[in-house]
Amino acid sequence: MNLIKPCLFQLSFWLRLAALFSLLLLGGCADNWGWYVVSPATETGRQNLAFLIDGLYYTMALSVTAISISICLGLIVALPGLSARRTPKTINRVFVELVRAIPILVLILWVYYGLPQVAGISISVFWAGVLALAISDSAFQAEIFRAGIQSIDRGQYEAAQSISLNYRNTMRYVILPQAIKRILPALGNQLVYMLKMSSLVSVIGMQELTRRANELVVTEYRPLEIYTILVLEYLVVILIVSAGVRWLERRLDTS
Amino acid sequence: MTRSSDKPFIQIQSVSKHFGQFCALDSVSLDIELGQKLVICGPSGSGKSTLIRCINRLEIHEKGKIFIDGKIVDGSPAGQDVLRNNVGMVFQQFNLFPHLTILENLMLGPVRARQLPESEARDLAMQYLERVRIPEQLDKYPAQLSGGQQQRVAIARALCMMPKIMLFDEPTSALDPEMIAEVLDVIEELADSGMTMICVTHEMGFARQVADMMLFMDHGKIVETGPPKTFFTAPKSDRCKLFLSQILRH
Ligand SMILES: Nc1ncnc2c1ncn2[C@@H]1O[C@H](COP(=O)(O)OP(=O)(O)OP(=O)(O)O)[C@@H](O)[C@H]1O
Ligand SMILES: [Mg+2]
Numbered sequence: 001m002n003l004i005k006p007c008l009f010q011l012s013f014w015l016r017l018a019a020l021f022s023l024l025l026l027g028g029c030a031d032n033w034g035w036y037v038v039s040p041a042t043e044t045g046r047q048n049l050a051f052l053i054d055g056l057y058y059t060m061a062l063s064v065t066a067i068s069i070s071i072c073l074g075l076i077v078a079l080p081g082l083s084a085r086r087t088p089k090t091i092n093r094v095f096v097e098l099v100r101a102i103p104i105l106v107l108i109l110w111v112y113y114g115l116p117q118v119a120g121i122s123i124s125v126f127w128a129g130v131l132a133l134a135i136s137d138s139a140f141q142a143e144i145f146r147a148g149i150q151s152i153d154r155g156q157y158e159a160a161q162s163i164s165l166n167y168r169n170t171m172r173y174v175i176l177p178q179a180i181k182r183i184l185p186a187l188g189n190q191l192v193y194m195l196k197m198s199s200l201v202s203v204i205g206m207q208e209l210t211r212r213a214n215e216l217v218v219t220e221y222r223p224l225e226i227y228t229i230l231v232l233e234y235l236v237v238i239l240i241v242s243a244g245v246r247w248l249e250r251r252l253d254t255s
Numbered sequence: 256m257t258r259s260s261d262k263p264f265i266q267i268q269s270v271s272k273h274f275g276q277f278c279a280l281d282s283v284s285l286d287i288e289l290g291q292k293l294v295i296c297g298p299s300g301s302g303k304s305t306l307i308r309c310i311n312r313l314e315i316h317e318k319g320k321i322f323i324d325g326k327i328v329d330g331s332p333a334g335q336d337v338l339r340n341n342v343g344m345v346f347q348q349f350n351l352f353p354h355l356t357i358l359e360n361l362m363l364g365p366v367r368a369r370q371l372p373e374s375e376a377r378d379l380a381m382q383y384l385e386r387v388r389i390p391e392q393l394d395k396y397p398a399q400l401s402g403g404q405q406q407r408v409a410i411a412r413a414l415c416m417m418p419k420i421m422l423f424d425e426p427t428s429a430l431d432p433e434m435i436a437e438v439l440d441v442i443e444e445l446a447d448s449g450m451t452m453i454c455v456t457h458e459m460g461f462a463r464q465v466a467d468m469m470l471f472m473d474h475g476k477i478v479e480t481g482p483p484k485t486f487f488t489a490p491k492s493d494r495c496k497l498f499l500s501q502i503l504r505h
Contacts, residue, residue: 158313159350159409163364163416164339173363177354 013239020235037222038229048220051212052229056237058208062126062198066133067191073134074141079171081146092142099139105200108132112204129201137194144190148183149175181252188245192238199234209233262325264289264451265310265420270319272305272475279305280316281475289419292446293453294462294483297472298498303455306472307422310453311342324419339368343418347425349405351397357384357408358393364416376415383411387441403434407441414445421445423454457502463487471495 038052039045081092112128115121123131152175160170202211213230217223263286272280279302287293295303308314310321312328312335321328326337352360361380365371371379384390387407389400397405406426413421426442427435439461446452446465456462462469462483469486471479471494479486479495490496 153350155346155348155350156352158344159346159352159412161313162311162342162344162346163412164368165364166368169367173367174352178352181354 013243016239017236020232033225034222035225037216037220037225048216048226049229051216052209052226053233055207055209055212056233058126058206059195059198059237062129062133062201062206062208063191063194066130066137066198067194069130069134070137070141070190070194071187073138075145077138077142078145078149081142082149092146096139096142099135102136104132104136104197105203107136108200108204111135125201125204125206128204129198129206133194133197133201136197137190140190141187144183144186145179148179148186151182152178184245184249184252188242188249191245192241195238195241196234262322263287264291264324266320266322267306267310268320268322270306270309270316270321272302272309272314272316278475280309282319283475283477284319285470285477287420287451287453289451290449291451291468292466293468293470294466295453295455295470295472296457296459296462296498296502297478301472302475303472304424305475307344307424307453307455310422311338311344313344339416341419342422343413343416343420344422345406345409345413345424345426347429349397349402349409349429351405351409351412353397356394356396357389357400360397360408361412361415364412369416379415380411383414384408386414386444387411388437401434402430403437406430406434406438410438410441410445420451420453423452423456425455425457427456427458459487459499459503471498473498 036042036045038049040049077092077095080088081096083089108129111132112123112125115128115131116123156174156178157170160174165174198208199210202208202214205211209230213226217226220226265285265287267283267285269282269284270280271278271282281302283302283306285306295306297303305314309316310323310328312330315330323337323341326333328334328338352363355363358377358380361383362373362376365376365379366373369376381390381393384393387410389404389407389411392400392404392408397408400408406429410421410426423442427438430438435458439458442452442454443461443465454462454465466483469479469481469483470477471486471490471492473494479490479492481491486495487499490499
């Protein structure tokens with residue numbers, strides 16, 4: 001079983017990719033496509049292609065940094081939500097509801113243009129993007145963590161208490177390791193979501209995949225081909241990331 | 256064993272516990288001496304679990320007082336300390352940590368709560384695994400063991416904290432019949448070694464063997480107590496008589 005599953009998954013993965021490429025190739029034969037802008041056969045084509053693909057670094061850097069921060073933030077927000085007392089619970093609810101009500105794009109704009117004035121600090125495009133994405137995602141992370149932690153049987157807390165573990169050690173050694181295993185699929189989804197949302201940071205000038213495609217469209221005026229490449233870029237990255245998440249899940253499952 | 260007072264080791268003084276409107280414990284009083292083996296029985300919902308869970312504060316009683324070793328158990332730091340140092344518990348559903356190996360299950364408390372060095376904790380764990388007769392399973396995960404083995408691991412895990420008293424809440428009622436004996440044997444051995452214990456169980460054969468006091472509960476009250484001899488042969492109350500006749504019939 002364990003041998004067949006990854007193969008199956010990879011097969012379907014490659015099938016999907018192959019289907020897409022063949023579609024594009026077919027399309028490429030039609031008159032209204034002008035693949036020369038990104039053709040690896042010409043010097044400018046290669047340059048344009050490299051320019052587009054280089055944005056991957058920023059897309060990845062943005063998403064991975066933002067999700068790391070949002071996971072920590074989400075956990076910090078989730079814990080008071082699990083309290084039996086009223087005040088911590090309210091703090092959790094207010095944060096989650098407020099943050100969820102703000103569109104990500106609006107948050108990005110506000111953090112980049114508004115926060116420097118309010119806080120009297122200067123903030124780079126990259127960190128404004130990371131901050132906005134992380135805050136916005138942390139509300140979802142908090143809900144994921146809360147559900148994950150709540151799904152752990154009460155007996156686990158009681159057993160931990162009966163061997164004298166304090167709250168911190170109970171969370172760290174008993175509850176969270178089990179909760180993380182259960183919420184890993186949701187965290188994986190969230191990373192994929194984050195990769196897609198990072199395209200919004202293009203509006204404040206972050207040179208990630210989407211911004212670069214926009215800029216190239218302005219100079220080359222071949223939106224169809226360039227945005228198709230953009231679609232492909234996201235598709236490949238996200239398929240690879242989801243494959244990685246599933247691989248991780250399987251590994252954790254067997255241990 | 257050192258004692259800081261000559262009062263009973265555990266004193267329960269008119270303890271009450273409600274769940275909403277429902278009265279699960281109705282002003283229960285009980286003394287337990289060191290070395291005593293108390294077996295609690297009674298119909299479902301009579302408050303047996305609630306009583307022993309109040310002793311180690313898994314449930315928080317709202318009226319009355321509980322003293323262990325002369326110190327009041329009320330959630331204060333001193334009360335928590337006396338709980339930590341004295342009371343071990345074994346659950347009906349084992350409650351082993353599924354993501355940890357058997358050895359890790361046993362070492363977690365000593366290492367994280369007692370700050371014992373890993374090597375000492377490992378020796379301790381091995382010692383108790385041998386005592387519950389499963390030293391060879393140390394690297395497996397709980398799910399790879401049978402129910403009987405899991406419950407024996409849970410007993411060893413509690414013993415690794417070196418408690419003076421062990422609480423058992425129906426330790427065999429989640430087990431297949433053929434595994435009950437192996438767990439009861441371990442508990443019996445523990446009783447013979449002088450461990451103080453309170454055990455909720457419906458295994459009356461075991462109770463006769465091990466108990467030096469029987470306790471029958473109904474509707475949140477202690478209805479009858481006594482040494483097993485008189486308890487089984489000449490129960491005083493009708494409710495206890497009825498219960499015993501029902502449970503001993505099969
Ligand atoms: N957390 C809870 N919330 C509400 N009611 C509870 C809770 N725990 C126990 N009860 C109720 O309190 C009563 C006593 O429960 P308890 O578990 O002490 O009974 P028991 O004697 O151990 O029964 P059993 O033999 O079924 O284990 C039951 O009627 C139960 O429904
Ligand atoms: Mg019970």
